[in-house]
Amino acid sequence: MNYRRFLLLLFFISLSTVVFAQNTVVTGTVTDANNHHPLSYVTVAFTGSNIGMNTDDKGGYRLQSVKPYTQLTVSFVGYKTATLVVEPGKEQTINVKLFPEAKQLNEVVVKSAKREKYRNKDNPAVELIRKVIANKPKNKPEAYDYVEYKQYDKLQMSFINVSEKLSEKKFFRKYKFLLDNKDSTALPGKTILPIYLDEQLSQTYYRKNPEKKKTIMIGHKSVNFGSFMDSEGFGTYFQRMYSDADIYKSNIFLMTNMFLSPIADDAPTFYKFFITDTITNGNTKLVRLSFTPRNTTDMLFEGDIYITLDGNYAVQKSDFSINKNINLNWVRGMHINEDYEQNPDGRWHLSRADMQADFGTSKKGNHGIFGQRTVTYKNYIVNNARPDTTYDGEAVEMSPDVKSRSNQFWAENRLDTLSKAESRVYKNIDSLQHMPSFRRTADIATLLLAGYKGFGKFELGPANTFYSFNPVEGFRLRVGGRTTPELSKRYYFETYTAYGFKDQKWKYFLSATYSINDKSIYRFPQHYIRASFQRDTKIPGEDLQFVQEDNFLLSFKRGVNDKYLYNDYYKLDYVHEFENHFSYSIGLRNWTQSPAGSLYFQNIENGQLHTIDKLTTTETNVQFRYAPHEQYYQGKLYRTPIFNKYPILTLDLTNSFKNVFAGQYGYQKIRFRLDKHTYLSQLGYADIGLEGGKIFGQVPYPLLTIHQANQTYAYDLNSYNLMNFMEFVSDKYASLKIDQHFMGFFFNKIPLFKKLKWREVASVKSLWGNVSDRNNPTLHPSLYQFPVADNGVPITYTLGGKPYVEGSVGIENIFKFIRVDLVRRFDYLDHPDVSKWGIRARVKFDF
Incomplete structure (x- = not known):
C-alpha cells in the first residue's frame, strides 16, 4: 500500500494554491553583472512608495502591493541604481543585474565594530507580536456567540512545463486534446497542464454555547478517473495535506507536518521579527511585520x-512561505497568502486563503507538479442566532444530490472563477478515462502499484503473494483474486488457492460478502455481512493476519522458524459503521488448530503423556470502535486510514462456547486498545499505543495471548522486533508502545546530517503480563504443556515480576524512504536464541 500511495502521490501530489488576484507581485534575483554572483542586502522597492525590502543571502526578493505600481527601483552601494518596468496587477519575475559604479574614493579607514545581536528584550517588533498574541482570543471567529458563512473550496493539480513536442510523438498524439490544455498565466515563467480539479461549496454555522459547528454541503464536483483511481480519495488526502492554513492556530498542518504559526504563543522563541513598514489601506493603519x-x-x-493599529491588533493580511533549507521531501517551494475583511464591529475575518506548492524529485528543475488550493469565504454573518435545529445532526451534512449539481448551478454559485484551462479539465478527463488505450495503460499501472490485474468483473492478485517459502511448506505457490463493483455493488467474492511443495498440502480461502447499504464494502461507512472459510498455515501469535503471511518479502526470517499451525476457519461477520465514526462488529467463529512443523500439543493425564491432534473452539466476538473524525484514502477495492490528532478506541469482547460445534473450551476474553497520533509541533510527532487484555477461564497455551513477535528483518511498528515467535504467553497483560519521530529537529543542526536530510527516530515498547495459576500447565498437567526445543530447552515462557522492554534509535529519510533502527532488548536475555541487539529496516514514503 505504501508503494502505491507514494507513486500515485508523485503522480498526483499537492493541492494548495495561490490564485493571483489583482495584486502586483514581483519576484526575482539580484546579481553582479560582471561575475554573476548574487548580491545580498540590496534595496528593492516599488518606485515612489515605501514598500521595499533587502535581498536575502542568495540575492532573492519578493515584493507585493495592491496598488498598481509600474516601476521597480534597485539600489546598492557601489553599483548603479537600476529602474525597471513592472506590469501592474500581475505576478512576474524580474531578475536584475547591477553594474559596478566606477568612482574615485578617498582613503577610508575601516574599524571593526561589534554587530548588534538580535534580542527579544526591548525589541518593538517583539512587543508588537506579543500584543497580537494577547488579542488572538477576541480576533478568532469563536469569539462570537454565533458565526455563519458560505465557503467555496477549489483544489487543483497540474503538471509543470510539459514539452510542446510531447503531443507530436506517436504514442501521445491521441492525447493531444489533453496535452494542449495549458495555462501560461497562473505561474509566472512556466506553463501548467491542469489534470485534477475538485470543487466544494458549503454553508457553515457555528454556535458558541453549547459549542457546535455544522457544515451543510451544497455542491461537490470532482474529476472522475473511473476505476483507475479514486478521485474522491485523492481529494480527501490532498485536503488533509493542505488543511486550513489558519494563522490563528498555534500549529498549521501542511504536508503531513506541523508548522509553528508566527503568532503562536511561543513564536518569539522560534522566530525573529522586524517592523519593515507602516502603511495605510483605506482608513486602516497597518504595520508590516516581517518574520x-x-x-x-x-x-x-x-x-x-x-x-491593524486600531486596538484589536488583528491580522489584516499574511503572506508567507516555507524556508528553502527546510527538511521536507519533494517540495521545492510553498507559498500561502491570506486576506481578511472587516466586520461591522471593526474586527476582521478571513475572506480568502490561497496556497500553492511546487513539487519535484529534486530541488532544481523546471518540471514537476504544481498544486493549488483556494478557499473563499462570503456572506459572513456574526451574532445572528438560528433555531436549535440548525445546529442539530452530524457535523457535516450532505444530501444525495450534492454531487450531481448541474453546470448552470456551478456557474451561478461559484465564489471564484475557473481559468479557461481549468474549465476544460472535467470534459478532458472524462474523455480520457473512456479511451481504451488509457484504460490499458491504467490497468498495467494498477498491477505494478497495487498488485492486481483487472479483468472487468474480476481482478487477479495480489502479485506479491504468488510465490513464497517457509520451513513447513517449502516452496509455496498461490493464485487468487476478487470480484469488483462492475459485477455487483451488493455482492463481493474473494478467493485463493495455494500449494506447498514440501508438505504437499492444498490451502484455500473463500468469502462471500453482502453489502447491506448498497455501497462498496471498501468505502466508509461499511455495512455488510460476510461468510468465509479458510484452510491455511499460520505462525502462532495474536492477530498476525496470516492471510498476508505468504508475502514473498516476509519469507526471510531470522532464527528458528519451524513452529506452525494448520488452521480451519469458519467465520460469519457483521460490520456496521456510522457517520459519526462509531462502529461495531459481531463475529461467529469455529476454529480448528492442528500443530505443524516441530510444534506439538501434549498434555499429561493419569501420569501418561498424550499427544493431541487438534484443538477446536467456537467463539463469538463483539467489537466496538470509535475513531472520531477519521478519514480514509479509499479506492474502489481498498481503503487506508489517514492519521489525525484524535484517539482511536477499540474494545473487544469474546466468549467461547464449550460443546458447541465441537468447541472444547469455554472462556471469556476482553481486550482494550487506545491509539493516538500526537503532534508535538517542532519536535515532530509520536505514535502511542496502549493495550490491555484478560482471559477468564481455563485454557491451554494456544488459546492464551501469544504476544506478537517479529523474526523478520523488517522493523514492525506493532510487534516486538527482538522477541521470538511464541516466546511469551499471558492470560492478562498490558503494553505501551511509543514511536517518536523528531523530523530532523536535532540532525538539522549538524552540517552533514542537515545536507543528507536524515531524521532521527526513537521508540520504546514495554509489556507486562502473567499467567495465572489456573492456566499454568505445571500446576495443571491436563493443560497442554509449553513446547520445548529438541534439546529440551523451553521456548515458551510467562512474564514474571518484570516487564519485557525493548527500545530503538534510528535514522529515517535515508534516500527519502528508508528507515534503519538499532534495536536493543533489555530483559530476559537468558532465553535461548535471543539477541541483545539487532538492526531492522523499514520502507516509508513521507514528506
Whole structure:
C-alpha cells in the first residue's frame, strides 16, 4: 500500500494554491553583472512608495502591493541604481543585474565594530507580536456567540512545463486534446497542464454555547478517473495535506507536518521579527511585520503579516512561505497568502486563503507538479442566532444530490472563477478515462502499484503473494483474486488457492460478502455481512493476519522458524459503521488448530503423556470502535486510514462456547486498545499505543495471548522486533508502545546530517503480563504443556515480576524512504536464541 500511495502521490501530489488576484507581485534575483554572483542586502522597492525590502543571502526578493505600481527601483552601494518596468496587477519575475559604479574614493579607514545581536528584550517588533498574541482570543471567529458563512473550496493539480513536442510523438498524439490544455498565466515563467480539479461549496454555522459547528454541503464536483483511481480519495488526502492554513492556530498542518504559526504563543522563541513598514489601506493603519526563523531548518515559515493599529491588533493580511533549507521531501517551494475583511464591529475575518506548492524529485528543475488550493469565504454573518435545529445532526451534512449539481448551478454559485484551462479539465478527463488505450495503460499501472490485474468483473492478485517459502511448506505457490463493483455493488467474492511443495498440502480461502447499504464494502461507512472459510498455515501469535503471511518479502526470517499451525476457519461477520465514526462488529467463529512443523500439543493425564491432534473452539466476538473524525484514502477495492490528532478506541469482547460445534473450551476474553497520533509541533510527532487484555477461564497455551513477535528483518511498528515467535504467553497483560519521530529537529543542526536530510527516530515498547495459576500447565498437567526445543530447552515462557522492554534509535529519510533502527532488548536475555541487539529496516514514503 505504501508503494502505491507514494507513486500515485508523485503522480498526483499537492493541492494548495495561490490564485493571483489583482495584486502586483514581483519576484526575482539580484546579481553582479560582471561575475554573476548574487548580491545580498540590496534595496528593492516599488518606485515612489515605501514598500521595499533587502535581498536575502542568495540575492532573492519578493515584493507585493495592491496598488498598481509600474516601476521597480534597485539600489546598492557601489553599483548603479537600476529602474525597471513592472506590469501592474500581475505576478512576474524580474531578475536584475547591477553594474559596478566606477568612482574615485578617498582613503577610508575601516574599524571593526561589534554587530548588534538580535534580542527579544526591548525589541518593538517583539512587543508588537506579543500584543497580537494577547488579542488572538477576541480576533478568532469563536469569539462570537454565533458565526455563519458560505465557503467555496477549489483544489487543483497540474503538471509543470510539459514539452510542446510531447503531443507530436506517436504514442501521445491521441492525447493531444489533453496535452494542449495549458495555462501560461497562473505561474509566472512556466506553463501548467491542469489534470485534477475538485470543487466544494458549503454553508457553515457555528454556535458558541453549547459549542457546535455544522457544515451543510451544497455542491461537490470532482474529476472522475473511473476505476483507475479514486478521485474522491485523492481529494480527501490532498485536503488533509493542505488543511486550513489558519494563522490563528498555534500549529498549521501542511504536508503531513506541523508548522509553528508566527503568532503562536511561543513564536518569539522560534522566530525573529522586524517592523519593515507602516502603511495605510483605506482608513486602516497597518504595520508590516516581517518574520524569519531563528533556525532555517526548523518547520517554520518566513514572510510578512500586516497588523491593524486600531486596538484589536488583528491580522489584516499574511503572506508567507516555507524556508528553502527546510527538511521536507519533494517540495521545492510553498507559498500561502491570506486576506481578511472587516466586520461591522471593526474586527476582521478571513475572506480568502490561497496556497500553492511546487513539487519535484529534486530541488532544481523546471518540471514537476504544481498544486493549488483556494478557499473563499462570503456572506459572513456574526451574532445572528438560528433555531436549535440548525445546529442539530452530524457535523457535516450532505444530501444525495450534492454531487450531481448541474453546470448552470456551478456557474451561478461559484465564489471564484475557473481559468479557461481549468474549465476544460472535467470534459478532458472524462474523455480520457473512456479511451481504451488509457484504460490499458491504467490497468498495467494498477498491477505494478497495487498488485492486481483487472479483468472487468474480476481482478487477479495480489502479485506479491504468488510465490513464497517457509520451513513447513517449502516452496509455496498461490493464485487468487476478487470480484469488483462492475459485477455487483451488493455482492463481493474473494478467493485463493495455494500449494506447498514440501508438505504437499492444498490451502484455500473463500468469502462471500453482502453489502447491506448498497455501497462498496471498501468505502466508509461499511455495512455488510460476510461468510468465509479458510484452510491455511499460520505462525502462532495474536492477530498476525496470516492471510498476508505468504508475502514473498516476509519469507526471510531470522532464527528458528519451524513452529506452525494448520488452521480451519469458519467465520460469519457483521460490520456496521456510522457517520459519526462509531462502529461495531459481531463475529461467529469455529476454529480448528492442528500443530505443524516441530510444534506439538501434549498434555499429561493419569501420569501418561498424550499427544493431541487438534484443538477446536467456537467463539463469538463483539467489537466496538470509535475513531472520531477519521478519514480514509479509499479506492474502489481498498481503503487506508489517514492519521489525525484524535484517539482511536477499540474494545473487544469474546466468549467461547464449550460443546458447541465441537468447541472444547469455554472462556471469556476482553481486550482494550487506545491509539493516538500526537503532534508535538517542532519536535515532530509520536505514535502511542496502549493495550490491555484478560482471559477468564481455563485454557491451554494456544488459546492464551501469544504476544506478537517479529523474526523478520523488517522493523514492525506493532510487534516486538527482538522477541521470538511464541516466546511469551499471558492470560492478562498490558503494553505501551511509543514511536517518536523528531523530523530532523536535532540532525538539522549538524552540517552533514542537515545536507543528507536524515531524521532521527526513537521508540520504546514495554509489556507486562502473567499467567495465572489456573492456566499454568505445571500446576495443571491436563493443560497442554509449553513446547520445548529438541534439546529440551523451553521456548515458551510467562512474564514474571518484570516487564519485557525493548527500545530503538534510528535514522529515517535515508534516500527519502528508508528507515534503519538499532534495536536493543533489555530483559530476559537468558532465553535461548535471543539477541541483545539487532538492526531492522523499514520502507516509508513521507514528506
